[in-house]
Amino acid sequence: MTALQKERILDALFEEWDVLDQLLSSVTGDDWFTPTPLPGWTVHDVAAHLIGTESMLAGIPAPHTTVDVHGFAHVRNEIGAFNERWVEGLRGRPGTEMLDRFRDITERRRSELAQMTDEMFDAETATPVGPAPYLRFMRVRVFDCWMHELDIRDALGVAGDEGGVRGDTAFEEIMGAVGFLVGKRGKAPSGSRITLELTGPLAREIHVAVDGRAAVVDALPADATTTITLDSRLFTRLAGGRVKAADHRDAITLGGDTTVGKQIVDNLTFTI
Numbered sequence: 001m002t003a004l005q006k007e008r009i010l011d012a013l014f015e016e017w018d019v020l021d022q023l024l025s026s027v028t029g030d031d032w033f034t035p036t037p038l039p040g041w042t043v044h045d046v047a048a049h050l051i052g053t054e055s056m057l058a059g060i061p062a063p064h065t066t067v068d069v070h071g072f073a074h075v076r077n078e079i080g081a082f083n084e085r086w087v088e089g090l091r092g093r094p095g096t097e098m099l100d101r102f103r104d105i106t107e108r109r110r111s112e113l114a115q116m117t118d119e120m121f122d123a124e125t126a127t128p129v130g131p132a133p134y135l136r137f138m139r140v141r142v143f144d145c146w147m148h149e150l151d152i153r154d155a156l157g158v159a160g161d162e163g164g165v166r167g168d169t170a171f172e173e174i175m176g177a178v179g180f181l182v183g184k185r186g187k188a189p190s191g192s193r194i195t196l197e198l199t200g201p202l203a204r205e206i207h208v209a210v211d212g213r214a215a216v217v218d219a220l221p222a223d224a225t226t227t228i229t230l231d232s233r234l235f236t237r238l239a240g241g242r243v244k245a246a247d248h249r250d251a252i253t254l255g256g257d258t259t260v261g262k263q264i265v266d267n268l269t270f271t272i
Contacts, residue, residue: 006121009139010113012169016145017106019166020050023152024099032095036155037242043155045087046148047098052086053144054105058112063089113138139169146170147240147271154242162233163201171202171232174239175216177270178206181239183214186264188226192257194264195224202232227255228265241269 024047032044041049052062065088090098121135128140146166153160161167178196182188188210196206207224209217230252237243245252245265254261 003118006118006135008165009135009142009169012142012165013113013138013145014110016142016149016166017110019160020145020149020152021099021103021106023149023158023160024102026158027095027099027152027156029095031156032098034155036151037237038151041087041151043152044091044095044098046151047102048087048090049083050145050148051090051098051101051105052083053141054109055086056082058105058108060105062086065089140173142166143170143173147236147242150236150240151242154237161201162236167202171236174236174270175206177239179208179214179216181268181270182208182264183210185267185270186260187267188214188260188264191225192260193220193222193225194260195220195227196235197227197229198232198235199229200231200233202236204232224256226257226261226264227253228261229253229255230265235268238265238268239270241271 027043032047033042035042036046038046056062062082062085065085090101093101116134121138122133124131125134125137127137128144129136147170149160150162152158182192182194188194188208190210190212192208192210192214194208194210194214196208198204198206207217207220208214209220230248234243234248234251238245238248245262245268252265254265
C-alpha cells in the first residue's frame with residue numbers, strides 16, 4: 001500500500017458519504033418508500049443497508065428480527081441475508097431517524113479509519129471479493145456506496161455527477177472484473193480483440209485481448225475484432241445488474257463481430 005493509494009481511496013469514501021448525506025437529507029415523506037432498481041428494496045431499504053454495512057464494520061450487531069429473510073426471492077446468499085437483516089431490523093423507522101443513523105455511523109467510521117495504521121490497512125481480511133487487504137475492502141465500500149447513490153438517484157429522478165474521484169475509484173472495482181466478464185461470461189473466443197468505448201462522465205477506452213484467457217490490456221496488438229460503444233452511465237448499471245442490455249439495444253452500438261458483442265453486453269453483470 002502507498003500513502004497515495006490510501007489517501008485517494010479514503011478521500012473518495014468520505015466524499016461519497018458526504019454526497020449520500022446530502023442526497024438522503026433531501027428525501028421526505030413517502031419518497032423514502034420509492035422502489036429502487038434493486039428488487040425488493042425501497043430508498044429506505046437502501047439506506048438501511050448502508051447503515052448496516054458500516055455498523056458491521058464498526059462491530060455493531062444487526063438488530064433483532066423474527067423474519068426469516070432467507071425466504072425472500074431477492075436473497076440469494078448469506079451476504080444477501082446479512083443485508084436483509086438490517087433492512088428488516090430498521091423497517092418502519094422514520095426517515096429523520098435513518099438520516100441521523102447514517103450520519104452517526106459514518107462519523108464513527110471516519111474516526112476509526114483515521115486512527116488505523118498502515119499495517120492495519122495492509123492486513124488481510126474477509127471481504128465481499130474474498131480475502132484481501134483492508135484498504136481494498138474500503139475501495140469496495142466506495143463502489144458499493146456509489147452504486148447505491150445511483151440507485152437512490154434513479155429511483156427519485158435526481159440527477160448527479162457520476163464522474164470525479166468517487167466515480168473513478170468505484171470504477172476500478174468494475175475494471176477488475178472486465179476480463180472475466182468478456183472471456184468467461186461473454187464467451188469471447190480466443191483470438192478476439194475487444195474495445196469497449198465508453199462515453200459520458202467516465203469516458204474511456206477499455207481494451208481486452210483474448211489469448212486463451214481474456215485480459216485487459218493497454219493497447220490491442222491489432223485492430224479490434226469487436227467494438228462496443230455505450231454511455232458509461234449505462235455501462236455501470238449493466239455491470240451492477242440494475243438494467244438489462246436487451247432493454248437498451250438502441251443505446252448500444254456494436255461493430256465488427258456483433259454476435260460476440262451481443263454476448264458480452266448481455267453478460268456484463270458482476271455484482272453478487
